[in-house]
Amino acid sequence: MAEGEPPTSETILPDPALPEHGGHRQRLRDRARRGGTSVLPDYEVLELFLFRSIPQRDVKPLAKALLSRFGSLSAVLSAPLEDMLQVSALDNKGRALKMTPDIALDLQLMFEATRRLMAEPLKRSTVISSWQALLSYLRVTLAHEPREQFRLLFLDKKNQLIADEIMNYGTVDHAPAYPREIMRRALELSASSVILVHNHPSGDPMPSQGDIDMTKAIIAAGKPLKIAIHDHLIVGREGVLSMKQVGAI
Structure with missing residues (x-):
């Protein structure tokens, strides 16, 4: 820009003595x-x-x-x-x-700081007695995930959280879950029980027949190993559905 020439929209610079806006x-x-x-x-x-x-x-x-x-x-x-x-x-x-x-x-x-803040209560008490805290944590973590995500919450004999792990990412309407892999990981962690979790990017947390069949297969895989499946929670934008509470398992 030549000396004395007024600035154009491309050459406007903020005055360091008076920050723009x-x-x-x-x-x-x-x-x-x-x-x-x-x-x-x-x-x-x-x-x-x-x-x-x-x-x-x-x-x-x-x-x-x-x-x-x-x-x-x-x-x-x-x-x-x-x-x-x-x-x-x-x-x-x-x-x-x-x-x-x-x-x-x-x-x-x-977002990550918020997620970790909401996970804190789950580390200090039994998951079963902190159920509302668990549901709030899962909503923050999964309600707006654009793809299905299958998570596993591994619990000890006192129902305290050992680990919260992502098993698989999927597509907009399917995340694979493998009963043998779930049980193998539960044995590695010495877990007594597992809570299954996945999200529905569509927003509707109602279980599909595929969700129900998959859950029953995982429950069957855990029985001979004495590893219980406490519940299967499905997260949608409007809330979290418990398959156990609605009688789906």
Whole structure:
């Protein structure tokens, strides 16, 4: 740009002495400090995180674009990296704001911290006595998974959690489960019982006939080894279904 020439939309640079959109950022931070972060709508919670990843830009349009694309804050945070990278928006000066791998990682770290926080109660008591905590943990972990995921919760004789492991990832409507592999792993961990878990990306947690047949096969494989199947939980966007409670097993 020649000396004295006014800047164009491509050459505008933020004045380091007056960070672009800094007034809005400070007002949002002050409001969060005064009233607590629980009063903030979802897009402003996302804004506060994006402030750290994208300095001196208006990030509200990107926060709203993420919510529009995925539907909820929890769905944004648990979205796969490749899906996050497809989201973009225009800032208040008409310039493109795009998700990058680093920005997506920052959001995924928030999800991982939440998941670990909700897993803590399961480590300190018996899983059976912490059933609601278990259901909340599974909803956070699996409700927005785009593919089926088959997990195994291995318990000891006191029904305390030994391990929470992913056995298989599948497609949008099927995740394979192998009774022999499940029992082999249970024996390796000296587990006395297992809770089976998988998600339905369609959102409906009702078991299919395939789910029921698979569960009965796993129960049969465990009987001669005296390894019990406590339940098979199916996670959908609207909640968690217990196959035992609905009489499916």
